Amino acid sequence: MNALDGLAWTNRFASLGPDFFTELPAQGLPDPYWVAHSPACAEVLGWPADWTQRPGALAAFAGNTSWPGMRPLASVYSGHQFGVWAGQLGDGRALWLGEVDTPAGPQELQLKGGGLTPYSRRGDGRAVLRSSIREFLCSEAMAALGVPTTRALCITGSRLPVIRESVETAAIVTRVAPSFVRFGHFEHFAHHQQLDALRRLADWFIAHHAPECADAPEPAVALLRKVALQTADLMAHWQSIGFCHGVMNTDNMSMLGLTLDYGPFGFMDGFDPGHVCNHSDDRGRYAYARQPAVAFWNLHALAQGLLPLLPIDREKDAEASTERLLEAVEGYRERFASQMLARMRAKLGLAGEQDGDQALADDFLKLMAASRADFTISFRRLSRALSTPEPLRDLFIDREALDAWLARWRARTAADAEARMLAVNPAVVLRNHLAEGAIRAAQQNDFTEIERLLKVLGRPFDEPALPSDAALPPDWAQGLEVSCSS
Structure with missing residues (x-):
């Protein structure tokens, strides 16, 4: 039985058809329990404060059942990883539950860590408690800072063992966003010359998420220009708060300009423009100072994915089409510079x-x-x-x-x-040592620190009750490392 009476699912992405996804159920967590939930995210959905207490809620968000109207599926996409074409990727451990009507408009819900999918490659489709806590807390912290981001509704946990560098326990974080479509979705169909599917995807995305582009002479160019400006705004916001994403692959870039896929992220402590937050990034491709340029590079990859949507009957048409797309991408430079300066003026x-x-x-x-x-x-x-x-x-x-x-x-x-x-320079951000404290307590079945931190991070511009939340990191925090393993 549905835990929330009258919940209406629209599932617009599912209307694209089987070229875009594989429909399958989650591999649920045995003996699940609640780890954490976000009242602020539930409020965005218009859900009551006690929604976690409703019958069937825990089972649904542990992947053990589906509510009526949900259509669990894993989408296919491709992308460039660390600047190299990686071929077909897809939702290897994420499962799209569907799209629900909310006061903020349709929102997609997605389980991260729900088990194997056809796109898991050599992975196990699971997420561990450690990384799930980090993503949950940072998603909500970024939202409180005003940064465009996917949201995190809840975490469910289990004693199910998951092997990473060591044996850890499994968890599922439920993510929320108006859309999880990435640059890599467009790259996938362009690379495989599935032009009908590429056009369907573009038409669908414009209709639902960029309707102002529909009447442009070339909707694909208008869409690229819009994405470029949104991405520039996002990069300026990241840079202005010292946030490092860590894995800015094209498959981790949102078509809505949202912060997407919290893997080895980090907020800088001591300022170092060359800081690399991802221990796996041994060449420093995604260092803090390089993030704006990487986003620009990724937009060029997206432009290449959109190129087949423009006329290329003759050689001169192909050149002109490329030039129009490149011109759309160029808007990123001026927008980033102006937004970054505006944010620095405010900070100063x-x-x-x-x-x-x-x-x-x-x-x-x-x-x-x-x-x-x-x-x-x-x-x-x-x-x-x-x-x-x-x-x-x-x-x-x-x-x-x-x-x-x-x-x-x-x-x-x-x-x-x-x-x-x-009002613009936060007192508290999710530093690694703060997250680590919550993780270590949770690994001992104490989830109170997650709840406490969530409240503190929800008011980042207020002085916290515990001065240590806003203090310089302790010496032991210098040894903390985060990597792509989660």
């Missing part, structure tokens, strides 16, 4: 626009990098530096250089900047 408390603002922002980042000053704490303390500069000065080695910069900054900022800066 600058009112209006002046020619020297870019240099002022760049010079502060250079000072931070030279001292490996903590990214989040530096901006938070800068927010109060008009009245109390000493806490900020304590983070920097070259205090004379910082004082010279502060003099320039004071001359540019306004007396009322503090309140505005505190």
Whole structure:
């Protein structure tokens, strides 16, 4: 029986047909239990606060049953991984449950860790408790920061053993988004020259997620331009909060400009433009400073996937079509630069626009990098530096250089900047050691730290009750590593 009376499923993605997915049930978790759930995400869905207590809810989100209207399926896509064409990929451990009507519009629900699918390749289709907690907490933390992101509704757990570097336990995180369609979906059908399917996908996506592109002379070009601008906005937001994704493959890039697939992510502690959060990324392709350029590269891969939708009857048509797509992608550069500068102006408390603002922002980042000053704490303390500069000065080695910069900054900022800066420079982000504390407690069947952190991360611009949540990371946190293994 459906745990939520009157829940209406629309399942628009399923209407695309079997070229796009394989329909199959989840491989459920034995003896499941609740690990965590997000009241904020449930509110987005319009679900009651007690939805986890309804009959059948635990079984449904542990993959052991389906509610009426759900159509579990795994979608197929391809993509470039670490800059190399990886061929066919697909939902190897994700299972799309369906699409439900909500006050915020249709939202797709997806189980991550629901078992083997035809696209699992050499994997087992499972997710472990450790990575599920990280994705759950970060999805909701990013939403509270205002970053476009998929959401996380809940985690279910089990004592089912899963082998990674060691033996861990299985878990499933339920993800929520208006769409989980990725760059790789378009790449897949273009690469395999399934042009009818590619056109169906483009028409479907435009109709449901980019209707303003439908009447453009070339809808595919308009769609690419829209995705490029959304991606630029996302990258500016990531960079402005010191967030590193870790695996910016084209199959992990959202067509809606959402943060998608929380694997080896991380918020920087000491600022290092070359910081690599993914221990598996030994060449540093996805280092913090390279993220904007990687997104631009990925957009070119998407453009290649959309090219067959444009006229290519003659050689000159092919060249012109390519040029129009490249022009659409080029909009990313200006949009990213303008959005990044706007975010830095806000973080520095600058009112209006002046020619020297870019240099002022760049010079502060250079000072931070030279001292490996903590990214989040530096901006938070800068927010109060008009009245109390000493806490900020304590983070920097070259205090004379910082004082010279502060003099320039004071001359540019306004007396009322503090309140505005505190509203955009968070006190708390999901640092690795905070997540690790919640994980270690959960591995001992104590889920209270997840719940506590979720509440703290839900109000990132407020000073936390526990000062340690906003403090410099402890020494032991320097040894923490995250990789693609989850």
